[in-house]
Amino acid sequence: MRYNLEIGDILINKGDKKSFHINEISGVAFCGKNEGKTLLITAGVHGGEYVGIETCMRLIGELEPGKMYGNVVICPVLNKDGFLHGVKQICTVDGKNLNREFPGDKYGTFTQKIAYDVEKYLYPLADFIVDLHGGDMNEKLIPLIFFPYDAGEKMREYVGDIAGRMNVYFRVGSYADNGLYSYAAKKNIPAMLYERGGHGIWSESDVIAEKEDLYKLMEILGIIREGYDISVNKSQKEIIKAEYVGADSDGFWYPYFTVGDNVKKGELLGIVRSMDGIVVQMVRAKFDAIILYYTLSLGVRKNDILMAYGREI
Numbered sequence: 001m002r003y004n005l006e007i008g009d010i011l012i013n014k015g016d017k018k019s020f021h022i023n024e025i026s027g028v029a030f031c032g033k034n035e036g037k038t039l040l041i042t043a044g045v046h047g048g049e050y051v052g053i054e055t056c057m058r059l060i061g062e063l064e065p066g067k068m069y070g071n072v073v074i075c076p077v078l079n080k081d082g083f084l085h086g087v088k089q090i091c092t093v094d095g096k097n098l099n100r101e102f103p104g105d106k107y108g109t110f111t112q113k114i115a116y117d118v119e120k121y122l123y124p125l126a127d128f129i130v131d132l133h134g135g136d137m138n139e140k141l142i143p144l145i146f147f148p149y150d151a152g153e154k155m156r157e158y159v160g161d162i163a164g165r166m167n168v169y170f171r172v173g174s175y176a177d178n179g180l181y182s183y184a185a186k187k188n189i190p191a192m193l194y195e196r197g198g199h200g201i202w203s204e205s206d207v208i209a210e211k212e213d214l215y216k217l218m219e220i221l222g223i224i225r226e227g228y229d230i231s232v233n234k235s236q237k238e239i240i241k242a243e244y245v246g247a248d249s250d251g252f253w254y255p256y257f258t259v260g261d262n263v264k265k266g267e268l269l270g271i272v273r274s275m276d277g278i279v280v281q282m283v284r285a286k287f288d289a290i291i292l293y294y295t296l297s298l299g300v301r302k303n304d305i306l307m308a309y310g311r312e313i
């Protein structure tokens with residue numbers, strides 16, 4: 001008998017599917033009946049970003065390996081601790097943000113070990129990685145994709161082209177290198193981070209839209225051949241420069257704009273007041289831009305991201 005997908009010590013027959021567990025990581029692998037590329041879909045790096053997590057669950061129920069050319073490996077909740085505790089961004093065990101811990105550490109903390117296992121066991125499988133995020137419990141965002149801007153010209157063009165076929169408003173060039181997808185890109189594995197939904201809600205319409213994009217991605221990679229429309233999304237815009245504004249101190253946050261708003265250089269985007277009501281931070285746009293996401297929380301801690309905005313190409 002011949003196998004063509006192996007995860008850790010789990011071998012999966014062609015045309016079959018199997019759940020797998022590697023330390024803290026759980027997932028389901030679909031091994032196509034026919035040869036082809038392998039797509040790794042991860043979600044729940046941030047446990048409160050539900051649209052991606054639920055989209056994975058739907059795909060797990062729907063994919064048919066007997067019809068596939070290649071493999072799809074799905075990990076719906078990489079940070080199970082954060083998901084089950086309903087906390088934003090972090091694992092409660094060590095207080096770390098998994099998307100800032102790459103490369104991982106085999107002998108490190110709880111979160112660093114998860115990052116290590118992703119690198120050791122999942123990265124090597126993948127011809128392409130999509131990591132699903134969204135606005136967190138306290139964030140409102142417009143659907144967008146982050147793609148690697150700093151991992152070589154070929155990577156930028158290849159992933160940028162694929163991102164450009166998805167049904168999101170923006171693709172944002174990113175210079176990050178310590179997250180699941182961004183570190184993968186540094187390791188020469190094509191990868192992108194997909195964002196949809198927010199503030200602790202998963203709507204049916206968002207899940208359906210995200211699922212449609214993932215089927216398109218499989219079609220682009222040749223894993224399914226169902227005739228999905230994979231033409232370029234002409235209304236999508238590329239963001240070449242983004243600014244992520246953090247809080248200078250703990251306090252009250254009052255944003256003056258919402259996602260999708262256009263703002264002018266110098267315009268006041270929001271203020272932070274201290275506990276005694278004094279304005280301690282005035283956030284002004286550094287350039288003409290569009291608001292990509294912002295935090296809805298009235299209370300913010302020092303260094304929390306207040307708002308992100310970017311400039312179109």
Ligand SMILES: [Zn+2]
Pocket residue numbers: 045046049133134
């Ligand atoms: Zn996230």
